[in-house]
Amino acid sequence: MPPRPAPTASPILTLHGLRKTVPGGRVLFDGLELALAPGEFVAIMGESGAGKSTLLNLIAGLDLADAGHVAIDGIDLAGLDDDGRTRLRRDRVGFVFQAFHILPHLTLAQNVALPLVLQHAPAPEALARAEALLEAVGLAGRGGDHPPQLSGGELQRVAIARALIHRPGLILADEPTGNLDPQTAERVLDVFARQIRESGAAAVLVTHSERAAAVADRRYVLTGEGLVERHGG
């Protein structure tokens, strides 16, 4: 298990003065600030339409802010072109989605190994690590199975393994339990939180769910003014 980094390390993610409007001119947020140290795990909550997923897209470089800066590992995304942002995402960011997005024609091991082989890692090495991660999320020996054979909760655990395999510094999760029943959601959250902490990556979890947000170190609510930290239960 890798050691958790010291909170004093330079931030893995910095959001500064971020502004985003939607077509029609409505301002989602303006002047948004956030700094995330390696190993920190934050949850962002908010009403539907508040811009939680949009914020996640801005952090991932999938969308561009109207003003302000997003920096990952000190690299300002505004200074990169689409290819540059794509490479940064490939090397330093992991994703977990609400709808799992597990490729149906690949085996579970291949799905998990995908980020690593996209970095040109040798297939045997990537598949071996994928099997290890599948074991870590409770799917030992299932690497040869195909996605249609799995339940929703199992699929999301595959997605968690895939988000971690290339040892990213930052994990972004968008409603990872949104498509799951409460019991399954509980188990997936446990796995998610444990794996993130074990990996030493920082994480941003976007969710409606108070229960899901509770697993994070810090919780924020996204409002028109920016992120407002919520303390206590």
Place this chain on the structure above:
Amino acid sequence: MAAEAISAVAARWMLAGEWRAHPGRVVTAALAIAVGVALGFAVHLINASALNEFGRAVRTVNGEADLRVRAAGPEGFDERLYPRLARIDGVAAASPVIELPAAAGKTGLTLIGLDVLRAASVTPGLIGDRNARTAFGEDLVFLSPALLDAAGRRPGQTIDLTAAGRSRTFRIGGKLGAAGEGQMIAVMDIAAAQWRFDRLGRIDRVDLRLAQGADAARVQRAVAAVLPPDAQLADQQSDERTSDNLSRAYRVNLDMLALMALLTGGFLVYSAQSLSVARRRAQFALLRVLGVTRRALLAQVLVEGAIVGGVGAVLGLGIGFALAKGALSVSGGDLGGGYFSGQTPELVFAPGAAAIFLVLGFIAALAGSLLPAREAARAQPAVALKNVGDAVDPRIAPRARFALAALGAGGACALLPAVGDLPLFGYLSMALLLAGGVAAMPWLARVLLAPAQRLTFKAPALDLAIKRLWGAPSQAAVALAGIVASTSLMIAMAVMVASFRGSVDEWLGQLLPADLYMRVDGAGLGLDPETQARLAAAPGVANIQFTRTTALRMAADRPPVALIARPGGWAASDIPLMIGRAIAPPTGAVPVWVSEPFSRIYGRRVGDRIDLPIGPGGRTGVVIAGVWRDYARQHGAIAIDARDFERLTGDRARTEASVDLAPGAQPASVIASLRAALPPGLAPRVTFARPRELREMALRIFDRSFAVTYLLEAVAIFVGLTGVAATISAQTLARSKEFGMLRHVGVLRGQIVAMLAAEGGLLGAVGGMAGIGLGLVMSQVLIHVINPQSFHWTMQTRLPWPLFAGVGAALVAASAGAALLAGRRALSADAVRAVREDW
């Protein structure tokens, strides 16, 4: 750039996974390319093999000659030219040749008379296995193996040969081993040939071999300087051009037709890839999120297309070779076109052409993948991850700018002239019209469905079907692209062939007004004046007109034209056949009437003066008095009054006659009396036919020469319909989530199936209408641009309405049927599961 490419392992996983999941689609797309490549390669191989065989036959006859002087007309030229040519500085050897069309029984052949000693150094292939004892025998003839076979003779036996209207008996001295397969030639001593066939003082050809190091251009100039008007200078290149010109337009047309099949294959790859990309939008979005760049994704989709194209092309080459082998053995080297009769060429594999068709198959598949690949790469990953429906907002009207530009450019290209006798801009025009027509589909579908979309139909199935097609024009356009591409090409070809056939039929009706026709088979034979008089006096004959057809060479590098001598030339009675005005020639001028192909090939019009290589001094100036329609002689024909012909040539023999029967006379008895009036030796070589029989035979030949066109068309239709069915099936199966939702809200299973059938039927109807419309436009390019530029004749448009109706019905049925079957399959999945399905 290595870092930009998707990793090989990931690419392999993605490809293998997709193809394992949908092998049928990959196989269909690869087969579409394979069929296109196979047809193109087969047609090319057959053409190349036929030309190769033809060239080999020409080379056997011409030998190693560097230059040839040959007669422009059937009378040959004065033999005193030969010593003058032989004395020219730089000429190492000269060999005089007599070349006569002849017959042995019913077998046609070329009779060659040559000087054995001189020919040995110029055309050794024609010497045969003779020795000094047999070389000079005046009753000896040497035959090619094919001729020996056909005549059922062996060396040592005798054979009767007929040429220049005379029949003579010869002893077979030996075999011409060097003659090509199927080549019918007989070789004898030149003096004996001149004497036995009344050609004293005349020769048809002098083959020249240049001295080593001689300046060929200088020798050519020196030779040209001594040539009389009735002789022409030819070299190896002009001979090759002649044989190439013989069938070039026909071959290019077949090539183009085969390439059109390949183009249809490209559209099917486009359909398959578009659907595949649309279905995998979210998968590609995930890859983008996981760090695959736009270019790498573009490359990934292109690689998929390239592999499909590569596999299809390699498969196509194999199928093409087998097809060519089969077609050569069944219909000969000209695929029934009638250009290389009597030859069964050996199939020659052409590695260069194979490489070209491999690349073409590859390009077709890549081109078909390019637009879907760009769409995949351009999609916004964040949006695509959440939305798997049609990316086009139904409120946004599709643009028609590119379509209009392509259609406009296609129209402009149709106005441009031929390039090197080939309608290259015509073909470009067809391709642009096709591209424009296909690109206009989303816009056209929107326009055609707009009125129906505003209405609300009582049948929910029809209502849903219309609204969906109207609202998702990009998906409809993918299916329509395949329908329109294959339908329009087929309709264009069908309209052209129907117009051509109709025009030929009408022309035959105008050309054959008499009750009976007779013809002497076997070139060189003819009806002498005494025989003509006996025939005219035969019982039951009210009127008989004799004509004489001979070959004239008007240019060294073009096939000969037909010179037709008939009473009065083409006078008042032939007005329906005339194109445009006819003039009365100036007093003293000899009038001729040229065929439309002659007028177009040689660029001569009514009123122009031309020189014919006949008459005193081998040249006679004549005036074109009219241009007549002719579909029988692609390389041109000239009609001349029989009296002028006789005055200029002294030739009074005739080769054909048209007979008007006396009232009450029975054709069979008149034929018998005419046959009785013929000399016994000639009677078996004369054939009689009634207009109806001639017409049927001509149309049979027409249909045979277009048989390969029909076959290629049928394949294009099959590929097109298969593509339509595959496209619609794939689109339907991809919508199981939508059907699940409809089932949730209470739409009956039967209503969904009816909706799908209505959608399929509507697609077929819209595609059929657009395809037939576009096909009609393209047919006008074929009729008014490509045909006149290729074959030098014009025709009037005739519309095959029953075919339109049949094609329309087949398209609607195939589309509706495919949608129905796929719909049943899609609905067999559990509706609840379909809604929750992720992909």
